[in-house]
Amino acid sequence: MITHLALDGVLEGALGLGIDVVDTAAGLAGDIPGGLLRQRVVSLDGSPVRSGGRRLIGVDTETPLGSVEFGTGDVLVIPGPSAASEARVDELLARLETVRAVEIIRRAADSGATVAASCSATFVLAATGLLSGRAATTTWWLAPLFARRFPDVTVCADRMVVDSGEVLTAGAAFAHADLLLTLVARLGGGALAEQVARYLVLDARMSQSRYMVLEHLRATDPVVRAVQQHVHANLNRQLSLDELARAAAVSPRTLARRIRDRLGVSPTEYVHRLRVGQAATLLTTTRESVDAIAGAVGYADPAAFRRIYRRHTGETPTATRTRAAEST
Template sequence: MITHLVFDGVADGPMGVALDIVGTAARVVRAGLVTLPQGRLAPRQRVVSVDGEPVRTAAGRTLAVDGALGLRGLGPGDVLVLPGLGMATPPELAAALERPDIVRGVEWVARAAAKGVLVAASCSATFVLAAARVLDGRRATTTWWLGPVFTQRFPRVSLRSDRMVVESGGVFTAGSAFAHADLMLAILAHTLSPSVAHTVARYLVLDERESQARYMVLDHLGSSDPVIRQLESFVTSNLERQSTIHEMARATATSPRTLARRVAKGLGMTPQQFAQRLRVAQAVHLLETTQHPVDEVAARVGYADPAAFRRVFRRETGETPRARRTRSTLREAGAR
């Protein structure tokens, strides 16, 4: 059984997509389009709230539910999944985590995980899993613009905010709202079979994305910390060469250890990773606005080895430099 736990403010789109994905999986299995491993059945699903009452979605619509969340009959093999809370800013999220219904939800998630239920969440709902302590000592992801807040609030979790979906110790997390589709496909692959997930993705024309780094806007990763602003200014003024941690520390009037601590607290990454993000962002700009060869772009952002640049670019954006340029060209042609 796949149980979708929803709260007031739930994001409309991801909830609908999740229901479609599981429903399509059930139909393709029953139609004999995919053969499941022995002992596994077509998925069933339900939507619940903590009290069994309908919830109000982020778009202001009333979402009926199938009942109240209960753990009787749930155990290993069952899934409890939380779509995003519909919170766009850290203050909204902090207030939501104090709401009585979400506090109860945190308790239910902890109890479900203790019974061996597979728990999963996307976007801001990953904060509920973290609050339930089921992510302690594990890797996880969340929506990228809330990454620094997540890291500050839950230091026991190893955050990978560049990833679309992360599975760690049987707990699944996903990034921004529509990464909920990726989350549901990952759950189907894990609980049924990869062929089911691939078939559903093909029928619903869902692309398989590994990274949300390509969607990151560096302005959103900014910080009120003046040290981070000084670091950004230093790196962007010296993009043509790689800077050491000692050079970055001198430019920000800090020690390497203090700089690392400030950047980790403000951005959830190391100074070197931040510098790398800034270089990749400039590379994206050059690829989209000039016709410079990829090797020249690499040199302009501090990579003497074009192969190393390509590896870093692919890791950070989820695509090759050539693919990024092609996609940009096609987008501009379509706009004309």
């Protein structure tokens, strides 16, 4: 049984996507009542909840979550409530409802259930301690906050989904679809998950990187902004940490700390993202060859550029160009 927990403020799109993925999988698989792909929507107290848009969300049972029996083979899925800023995350984690949810989620896991969460719900899952010593992902712009709050969790901010066995996490709200596809693959096989993805026209997205728009982060920090400006002014050549620190008027150590605190990555990774971002722009707006674009954004070795580009975007440079051409 797949149980979707709707917390107050739940994002309707994420909850709806999760339900649709499972319904589609059950239909395609011919899953009989009582089969692996049964699902239900529950709340903490058995009553309807308000979504992030303040609309009333019904539940399938009046049984409170704390009275639901979980066991091996069951899955508890938590779509994220609306919490797009540090202040909203603080508010979410301070709620009495969240404190109750944390205890119930922990008990479900202790009973053998798999627990999965996306977006801001990953903070609720981390608060249970179930992610301690494991890798996890979360909404990409909240990744630095997640890393500070839960230093014993390895944050993989670029990943759409991180499967750590008994617990799974996913990134921003619509990565909830990727999370449920991962669960469908586990319950019904990879072929079924691929069929569902095709049926619902869900693209294969292993990475959040190509969705990471860093402008709002740069604008809030003069050091990060200075680095960005210096990199863009010198895209075609290699830059040392010392040079970047001089451009930002700070020490190399301070630079590394500021970028890690603000963006959750090292200075080297940030420079790669800036170069890859410019490369993506050139791939979709010019007819320059991939090798020429690699050189233009600072990579003397085209093969290394292709590896780095794929790591950061989840696709090859050629795939980016093809996808852009098909969308015009």
